[in-house]
Amino acid sequence: MIEIFNFLFGQYSTYDSLDIVLEIIAVIFGFLSVWYSKQNNIWVFPTGMISTSIFVYLLLKWGLLGDMMINGYYFIMSVYGWYIWTRKVDATHVTPISKTSLKEHLLSFLIFIGTLFFVYVVYNYFDKWTSWVAYVDSITTAIFFVGMWLMAKRKIENWIYWIIGDIISIPLYxxxxxxxxxxxxxxxxxxxxxGYLAWKKHLNNNPAT
Structure with a gap:
């Protein structure tokens, strides 16, 4: 049992206690944010902003630039998403859940490629291409950038990007x-x-959106 615990959490023996507490708090608010997103609830953004702001601090301290950029981007897009989700499209309705259009798919592709290029430039500047982790980081960063943009636009396909990025991130982190x-x-x-299933059900029950 002790061996398993050490395998999972042994690395924290060298961390500051405050950093461990902050990571746990960030994780809790991260869970809340994703849960609220599944519920199509506006609280996805304020809870997410708390989580990402903590992670920006921690990741900067730990020198993980790619992860820090992801969370910094999340924070900015949360502000944008908060506006989009509360913006009224007419007198009584706010921006609804919808499917991604062809134009938005193209923009998603451009965001993905643009993010890869941006990460490449940043990692080159800071000489971060030192292991395979950096290459995986660049891919997950691009995936999450697209996912966050689509979520801010309230597009159901955002969940597909989150699922792919999350699966990659489990062993990576x-x-x-x-x-x-x-x-x-x-x-x-x-x-x-x-979340994808819930949003899909919502779309099926509200075909006009």
Whole structure:
């Protein structure tokens, strides 16, 4: 039992207690954010902003630039998404859940490619291409950038990107030594699957949207 515990959490023996507490708090608010997203609830954004702001601090401190950029982007897109979700499209209705249009698919592709290029430039500048982790980081960053943009636009396809990115992130963060965050992505995967099903059910029940 002790061996299992050490395998999962042994890396935290060298971390500051405050950083461990902050990571746990960020994980809790991260779970709340994804849960609220599944529920199509506006609280997805304020809870997400708390989580991402904490992670930006921690990841900057730990020198994980790709992950830090993801969370910084999440924070910015949460502000944008908060506006989009509360913006009224007419006198009584706010922006509804909808499917991604062809134009938005194209924009998603451009965001993906643009993110890869941006991460490449940043990692080159800071000489971060030191292991295979950096290459996986660049891919997950691009996936999550697209997913967050689509979520802010209230597009059902955002869940597909989250599911793919979450699955990749589970072993990635464990390898990096952040077990709590790895467990967070494990939970995120299931919530994202149920989120997709819930939003799909909503669309089927509201074909006009």
């Amino acid at each position: 464990f390898y990096k030594g952040f077990t709590f965050t790895s467990l967070q992505y494990f939970g995120f995967t299931f919530i994202a699957i149920f």
